[in-house]
Amino acid sequence: MCLVLFCVFLYLVGIIQAAPTTNATNTTTNDSFRSSSFTTRTLWTIVSSSVLTLLACIYSAIHANIPSPMDSPNRILRRRLGIMMMALIAPELIVTWAMRQWISARQVTSQFKKSGYPRISLAQSEEKESESHEQNRSLLAVLAEAVLSTPAFLRHFPETLVRSAERAVKDHFSEQSEDCTWTQTHSFFLLMGGFMLYVDEKPYHTLQPDQLLKLIRARCIDTPILTANQIHDRSKGNAISKGLVILQVAWFVMQLITRAIYHLETTQLEVGTLAFAVLNFLTYAVWWNKPLDVQCSYPVYWKSTESRPEEYIKEPDSDERDEFAPLWILAPVFSSILELMGWFTIPTCRKLRVPTFDGSTKLGYSGRIILSFAALLMATIFGGIHCMAWFFAFPTHLEQVLWRISAVAITCTPWLGVLTSFPIVSNPQYAAGVLLYALYIIFYIVTRAILLILMFTTLHNLPPDAYKAVSWTSLVPHL
Numbered sequence: 001m002c003l004v005l006f007c008v009f010l011y012l013v014g015i016i017q018a019a020p021t022t023n024a025t026n027t028t029t030n031d032s033f034r035s036s037s038f039t040t041r042t043l044w045t046i047v048s049s050s051v052l053t054l055l056a057c058i059y060s061a062i063h064a065n066i067p068s069p070m071d072s073p074n075r076i077l078r079r080r081l082g083i084m085m086m087a088l089i090a091p092e093l094i095v096t097w098a099m100r101q102w103i104s105a106r107q108v109t110s111q112f113k114k115s116g117y118p119r120i121s122l123a124q125s126e127e128k129e130s131e132s133h134e135q136n137r138s139l140l141a142v143l144a145e146a147v148l149s150t151p152a153f154l155r156h157f158p159e160t161l162v163r164s165a166e167r168a169v170k171d172h173f174s175e176q177s178e179d180c181t182w183t184q185t186h187s188f189f190l191l192m193g194g195f196m197l198y199v200d201e202k203p204y205h206t207l208q209p210d211q212l213l214k215l216i217r218a219r220c221i222d223t224p225i226l227t228a229n230q231i232h233d234r235s236k237g238n239a240i241s242k243g244l245v246i247l248q249v250a251w252f253v254m255q256l257i258t259r260a261i262y263h264l265e266t267t268q269l270e271v272g273t274l275a276f277a278v279l280n281f282l283t284y285a286v287w288w289n290k291p292l293d294v295q296c297s298y299p300v301y302w303k304s305t306e307s308r309p310e311e312y313i314k315e316p317d318s319d320e321r322d323e324f325a326p327l328w329i330l331a332p333v334f335s336s337i338l339e340l341m342g343w344f345t346i347p348t349c350r351k352l353r354v355p356t357f358d359g360s361t362k363l364g365y366s367g368r369i370i371l372s373f374a375a376l377l378m379a380t381i382f383g384g385i386h387c388m389a390w391f392f393a394f395p396t397h398l399e400q401v402l403w404r405i406s407a408v409a410i411t412c413t414p415w416l417g418v419l420t421s422f423p424i425v426s427n428p429q430y431a432a433g434v435l436l437y438a439l440y441i442i443f444y445i446v447t448r449a450i451l452l453i454l455m456f457t458t459l460h461n462l463p464p465d466a467y468k469a470v471s472w473t474s475l476v477p478h479l
Contacts, residue, residue, distance in 0.1 A: 038262075039471040043459060046466075050273040053252040056245045057276040058087040061283050062094065063290045066193040066297050068353035069203050083356060089448050091279050092378040092414070097357055099374055102286035104361040105187035108209045112182040115213060118223050185228045188290035189298075191361065193354035194231070195224060196297035197309065205313050205351050207300065208360055214312055220304040237292030246284060249277045255473040265465040268389050268403065272455040275385035279378060376414055383411025386451060395461040403454050406447040413444045 062083055067076045087094045189195075193206040197215075207215070215221045232238070256274055259266050302309060354360075363371065386407035394400035417440045 037471060038468050039474065040467055041469040042467070043462070045469075046267055046269065047459070049252060050267075050269045053249055054273050054276055056248055057091070057273075057280040057283075058084050060245045061280050061287075062087060063098075063192075063287045063292050065354045065356060065358070066206075066294050069196070069296070070352060079356070088452070089445055091276055092375060092382050093357075095279050095283050095378045096371065096375040098283045098286045099371060100363075101188065101191055101290065101358075103363060103367050103371060104191055105184055105289075107361065107363075107367075108187035108190060109182060109184050111209060111213070112186070117182040118180045118225055180225055180227055183228045184289045185231050185291070186226070188287075189226075189231050189294070191354070191358070192290070192294070194291075194294070194297055195300050196352075197221070197302060197313075198299050199302045199309055203297075203352055204302070204309055206297065206354055211313055212300075215300075218304070218307070218312065220302060220307065220309075220312065221300050222303065224298060224300050226298055231291055234294045234296070235291035236294075242284065242288070242292075246281075249280050251473075251476050253277050254476070255470070258470045258473055262470055264468050264470075265393065265463045266389075267462060267466055268392060268394075268458045269455040271386065271389045271392070272451060275382045278385060279382060282378070372418070376418060379414040380411055383407060383409075387411065393463050395458055399454055399458055402450055403458075406450045406454075409447040410444060410451070413440055413447070416440060 064080060064083060067079070071079075083094075187209075190207070190209055190212065195207040195212055197204045197207050205211075212224075216223050252270075253274065256266060256270055386403075389407070390404060394403065417437060420436055420440075
């Protein structure tokens with residue numbers, strides 16, 4: 001409620017500041033029309049609107065996994081800041097993470113519905129998808145499916161967003177539903193570490209989908225009965241709070257479109273923020289049903305006296321991670337990317353917390369191809385938006401050259417990394433390939449840092465048209 005009141009306050013302040021003043025001088029009708037169509041904005045307005053939108057993209061839009069019950073508040077904060085830095089440097093990786101969880105959640109939802117949840121039979125009745133059938137599908141057909149699904153998503157997203165908001169508001173003001181049907185929300189909750197196994201009243205291990213079903217069928221635990229409304233009650237976000245963030249991002253994109261229509265100068269800071277905003281829409285779309293900022297898992301208690309948890313839950317051997325030792329400090333980044341894309345299995349401890357870029361749920365062949373194609377597409381879109389500022393006015397020629405080189409670099413580097421990653425994936429000990437990939441990562445991080453610096457350093461000498469704004473855009477609610 002405080003956030004809503006704060007937004008209303010900022011909106012009223014914006015309207016008062018945007019109110020036109022009277023002009024006592026004699027002007028023509030055409031001049032009056034022009035003066036009423038445009039207003040002026042300050043440097044603070046440019047920076048504040050861009051920074052607020054940027055924060056919405058790298059903080060509010062991120063739905064982190066549930067922390068360990070042993071984590072201290074400082075450790076949770078450091079992990080959150082690390083994710084924000086990752087979102088600032090490589091936002092396409094965050095979108096890939098969200099899409100990975102969305103694809104995995106669809107698989108888990110289908111798996112639990114086939115099992116008959118909440119009345120799961122003791123026999124293993126679910127049928128696994130045929131991997132050989134998926135591998136027979138041609139790469140061209142899979143890519144065509146991904147390309148054709150993008151316009152369909154953009155066409156149906158507003159309608160889906162409205163339906164989801166209406167359903168969330170209806171559920172919020174109605175009596176709590178007792179429907180225990182397994183939903184997409186349950187799958188997201190499970191994948192983010194929502195079910196914690198307790199042994200002797202102590203947290204023992206976060207449960208993955210296959211582990212949860214196996215323990216239920218073995219009668220080692222009771223079937224956890226949890227409704228979607230009970231999961232949403234643990235979430236710190238709802239349709240209203242998420243809608244406010246989307247409204248701010250949508251307003252920012254809209255006012256940049258109007259500036260292009262009226263041929264007004266746009267700053268490099270706004271172009272860079274636009275790139276984050278475009279990816280933010282997709283992140284919110286695939287994470288719409290995922291609970292936000294949940295801090296505690298749902299306890300599932302061990303009840304079997306004939307067996308021990310170690311017989312069902314195996315921890316990975318940490319020595320297997322030495323195969324990425326040649327990457328030194330970049331090993332966590334490299335392994336996270338490969339595991340996230342589903343092309344390589346990285347043994348990771350999931351005892352009390354699901355890792356941020358978790359890839360434990362196996363994807364089918366088509367899922368890996370579509371996810372890889374989508375990641376490259378997002379990286380291309382993100383870099384391409386920066387290239388829109390190719391002919392913008394820059395304070396110095398050096399800044400213009402640096403911007404152009406960096407924009408092309410972040411657009412092309414992911415494609416170069418994919419084309420040269422095959423020998424690394426097939427043989428991680430291949431020293432030349434590992435070194436090449438490490439150079440790609442360093443080069444990408446450096447060029448992204450240059451763009452972030454230029455977004456702010458280019459504000460010191462803006463052209464006059466950059467301070468003009470279309471007057472009616474200030475009447476749209478925004479921060």
